[in-house]
Amino acid sequence: MSAPAQVSTALTVVAVPVSRRHRYVTGTAFVVVGLACALLLGFGSKAGVDATFKVSAPGGYFSIPNITLPARAVAFVVGGVVVVLGVLQITTGLSRRAMRWALVFTLGGVVFAFLCWASTGQQSTIDVLGLLQQTIFLAVPLILGALGGILCERSGVVNVAIEGQMLSGAFAGALVGTLFHNNAIGIVGAMAAGGLIGVLLAVFAIKYLVNQVILGVVLNVFALGLTGFVYDALMAPAADTYNNPTPMSAVAIPVLSRIPFFGPLLFDQNWIVYLTYILIVAVQLALFRTRWGLRTRAVGEHPEAAETVGIRVRATRYRNVITAGFVAGLAGAYLTLGTVGAFSKNISSGKGFIALAAVIFGRWSPLGALGAALLFGFADALQTVLSFIGTPVAIPSSFLAMLPYLATLFAVAGLVGRVRAPAADGVPYEGR
Secondary structure, three states: OOOOOOOOOOOOOOOOOOOHHHHHHHHHHHHHHHHHHHHHHHHHOOOOOEEEEEOOOOOOOOOOOOEEEEHHHHHHHHHHHHHHHHHHHHHOOOOHHHHHHHHHHHHHHHHHHHHHHHHOOOOOOEEHHHHHHHHHHHHHHHHHHHHHHHHHHOOOOOOOOHHHHHHHHHHHHHHHHHHHOOHHHHHHHHHHHHHHHHHHHHHHHHHOOOOHHHHHHHHHHHHHHHHHHHHHHHHOOOHHHHOOOOOOOOEEOOOHHHOOOHHHHHOEEOHHHHHHHHHHHHHHHHHHHOHHHHHHHHHHHOHHHHHHOOOOHHHHHHHHHHHHHHHHHHHHHHHHHHHHOOOOOOOOOOHHHHHHHHHHHOOOOHHHHHHHHHHHHHHHHHHHHHHHOOOOOOOOHHHHHHHHHHHHHHHHHHHOOOOOOOOOOOOOOOOO
16 A cells, blocks of 8 residues: 655745836836935035024933935935835836835935925024924824724724813813812823714724714714813813913933933823833733733624634723723823813814824824824924924915825825725624
8 A cells, every 4th residue: 555645735825916017107106206306305405504403302311413415315325215216116016015115215305305404494403303393293192092993893883983082081080179279180081082982983883883983073073062061161260260271391211211322212291102002002902912802802893703713702802992092081181281271172183083093194003003093193293393493495374284184195195005904894793
């Protein structure tokens, strides 16, 4: 009896071919951006003028000297590399991984060349450390709001109500923090207020199967009207009694806060920022490395199949949606207790919708949403910096104010490409 034949199989990974039209369109876009960078920013910079960047702060273990670069040369080099990337995409086509890095280089390089150009107007030194500190300052509520959105949408519930949760949290944080003269209790109140909006979202979306997008809009309007009414009736007439919390001060972590550049950037923040660091890691690990995360993703992708293996779909959605409200309420607490202190009407100003865009741009991943929120925060911080320095060509202040929203629009519409939400996201489920 002969020995059984040995059969060997080889697994070959075949890359999905990219259409010629897609290569031409994206490659041409690279070429146009590269030429614009070289011509507009290169020749727009004054010849022989250098760009200076400040990257250090006092109090560190040692000081990093300012970085000085020839502004015109930077624009030419960046523009030339981007043009080369475009030609490669047109002729041979870049792999998906290479295309991702090409986009990162193009975005970062053009922004850097733009900063070099801007600094040559009145020979202003750009404080890079201050710009990045402002970026984190503006990105924290977006990060927390995006984490709340991910918890919901990974469970199959669309959370358009992030704006209302943040606004309610900001209001409750200021009110409770003032009444108890304690920011920690104010944070708890803010999270409870966001969780209450989460309860409303969960009950109407999961139990009564209300259209989740319309429900989110209604909850946003409800939060805006309620907080505005109570502000006018209670807070405005007696601000010292009901709307005068003490803003949280920065807490420098010993040793780490003195590391040059990274110390003052990351480790000289208030407690809500440090809690944000923890939540980013916790949600990322829990979502992709734990049993709870596997069940959550199963509920968001295929609730019928999840129920057949014993997962309580509706109970899972209830827990995650309410937890997401707590996280978004913490984002609201940062808007008041973590920054200015006092509450003002519509203090969120659309940040909840930008956080929702960060969820999509980040492909429903905590780390991806972190990058998106930092991008939007950087755009917001950049418009503040540009309003103070004299650029070679005056930029209208109204256009600068549009920067964060333009970044949101272009990122979601152009940089993300085709994305796929969880399959059951927004789909009502009538099981147990």
